[in-house]
Amino acid sequence: MSGNNSSLVTAQPTGQVESFTRRSIQGWIEAGDAEFRRVVLKVNDKPVAASVASRDVDRGGSGTVRHFRFPTKDIWKFLDRGDVLTVETDGVRLPIAGEGDKYLWRRARTGDQSAAQLAEMIDKGYIFDKRGKLQLSKRKDTDWQSRVVSLYRQLNEIFRSEWGYTLFPSYGSMLGAVREQGFIGHDDDFDCGYISEKSDPEDVRQELIGIARRLVDAGFNITLRRTCIHVRRRGEKLRIDIFHFYFGETGELQFPFGYAGEPPYMKEDFTGWSEASLAGHRVFVPANPDKLLAHTYGPNWRTPDPGFSWPKDRKGAAKEANFSELERSDLFWYNHYAAAPLAEPSQLAQHLTASSTKRPQIVDVGCGAGADLAWYAANGAKLVVGFDRSAAAVDLANQRLREGQPVKAVQADATAAGGIQDLVSREQFGPEEKLFVSRLLLNAVEAAAGAKILREVRRAARAGDILVLEYLSDTAPQPPKAQWHRFRQLINRTALEDDLKSLGFEIVPDALPEPGEHIQRTVARASSEKI
CATH class of the missing domain: 3.40.50.150 (Vaccinia Virus protein VP39)
Known part of the structure; x- marks a missing residue:
């Protein structure tokens, strides 16, 4: 990447774009009295992505400063020499470290896509997902919604009949179901989980390995990840991630993948299940989901934040329930030979x-x-x-x-x-x-x-x-x-x-x-x- 030094903004800078890479654009803004600040990414003055500066960062001053992030993996293939990227908040361009108030793309386009095509796709409802891949918004992709909910229901029936567990939308999927009664547009998968009846992390881990093997035997394609299992119908690409949760010896709900908020969610906080609507589809969520979401994402979970990043925002994780490389390898081969x-x-x-x-x-x-x-x-x-x-x-x-x-x-x-x-x-x-x-x-x-x-x-x-x-x-x-x-x-x-x-x-x-x-x-x- 390369930029040029154009004239700086005349308005009082409220922040700065500090990191400008192929994977993401990140920076900070002064929040002032506002609880949140909206930040917009533009290509040739066309808005192509929006984020919310919501995570406090310490820059040594007395004011409130918050971080923002745009995942940008796919954006570069649409750019040609002379295209301009800018980042704005409240109509004011933020300075880009070492570049000025805009970033001039100086490489020739290698494919047949263009910034004009990107603008057309944005107008049709395409957005950048949480990894920066351009996709049709999950809020608009009704075919994906129907197929993934069908898989969720099939798996929930198996979990209830085989192990007595209820599968519930978790992480971003529960966030969408509770906050928006629909899918989060920039999400890239469907997350669900179950609360194990076991309290020892070794027992919890071995239980999910057994569940994974049983699902392989039932004809599913299973990948054991470090903190969850990926589940597909054999021969299909559509995927659901299933996470394991459990109440530890202190009664606190444990998250092997991690959490980003406080206070803890305790066993007495869980009072059973209730039905929720996920884009018109019936799913199950905890009867009091607000407290669980506050522990998962923090007190500001009600405000959409496309710039949320688990590597940076995660506050803790029950790593003792994570899967080892050997366990993952064993399950890989179990799945491989069952399907081969x-x-x-x-x-x-x-x-x-x-x-x-x-x-x-x-x-x-x-x-x-x-x-x-x-x-x-x-x-x-x-x-x-x-x-x-x-x-x-x-x-x-x-x-x-x-x-x-x-x-x-x-x-x-x-x-x-x-x-x-x-x-x-x-x-x-x-x-x-x-x-x-x-x-x-x-x-x-x-x-x-x-x-x-x-x-x-x-x-x-x-x-x-x-x-x-x-x-x-x-x-x-x-x-x-x-x-x-x-x-x-x-x-x-x-x-x-x-x-x-x-x-x-x-x-x-x-x-x-x-x-x-x-x-x-x-x-x-x-x-x-x-x-």
Whole structure:
């Protein structure tokens, strides 16, 4: 971004735009006697967004100073060289730090959108959501409203029948239902929650993990986030976020995601449920929602504030009820295997049964749903054991295996000390050389866990046993955000093979064909009995 120094405003400045970035425009204004000050963002004098300066900030003076924020992620793609952005309050332009009273865009437009098109979309009811993405206002998007309420009602019926819990609109969705009897225009999702009957954060957390698994079994697509679950009907993009709340030992309602107001909401404040209208749709809210909203958003919750930001306005959170990376990963794979169709044997498995690496005994480390296990058994292997940490994967693997074959899948953690060695001993592998094989597992775990897996394989391997690894290498582009739980890291071949050598493996070059530019294979032979 670049600006120019134009003439400063002649009116007395009432604030300043201090931060002007691709993600947001932020600043402060002197509030004076006003409880709130409205701030407007304009492009070529056309209002495109409005915010409210409502959060007090300390700037060292005696007057009241309040912060404002515009999320601006999508605005830049509409701008062309010469377009002008200004920020105003009460008809007065606010100075932009280092720029003057306006910001002149000096880059050529790269797409086919323009400021004129932005103005047309604003006139049709499009607004910038809380992350700065341009969308049709949720107050006008009746198709979205009907679909998301349908999903909410379906889930509420399940929660009531399965666990006796009422799902209620929470956070921004409850704010809209109570304050506006409708959806908040700039919101980007539908939030709901339930109040657990449990009081221990560990119990509350495990309860929601169990709920998430049950919803997966019922056909929903579930993503476990740090503070909630994302719920979709399988094959659809429409999403509802479900948050877990609970009364702690002191009787205070706990918010794993967080709260931004005072005073606390106590158990005695909750008196049951009442019906509310959300854009004409019937939903449930606490019988006294005002106090809950005051604790969630602060005393000024009745005044819309598009500039509200949880990272800056959050006052506290019950982080002890947040989900760990391991818990999130486990649920990811549970959901993945429940939805995944049965796959054909991999190219790697087919190569292994027709190459010099073929062995009569095979250990599939991280076997997933067992696509390769039956193939190994049907193509000459005398004993095949696959194991995976995911119970869902192991269940699917055993369902596809035929009785009488020398093959099985078991649930086990490859990172557990001595776990692979115990499994090999328990399954009574003979003295013949074994083949340990793992596909993409190193991409699906953190680096430290990957190092443990390699060490545990080496502890279980005898001299002459073969290890075959297939992995997505660091020559590939970074995976999209949607796959972060599946591919946590890309593997550097040189570093991997150095690690194997340090563990007592010898690298066997050119033993298998490479499947592609970014998928690579390493074959190694255990060279000694001990490391």
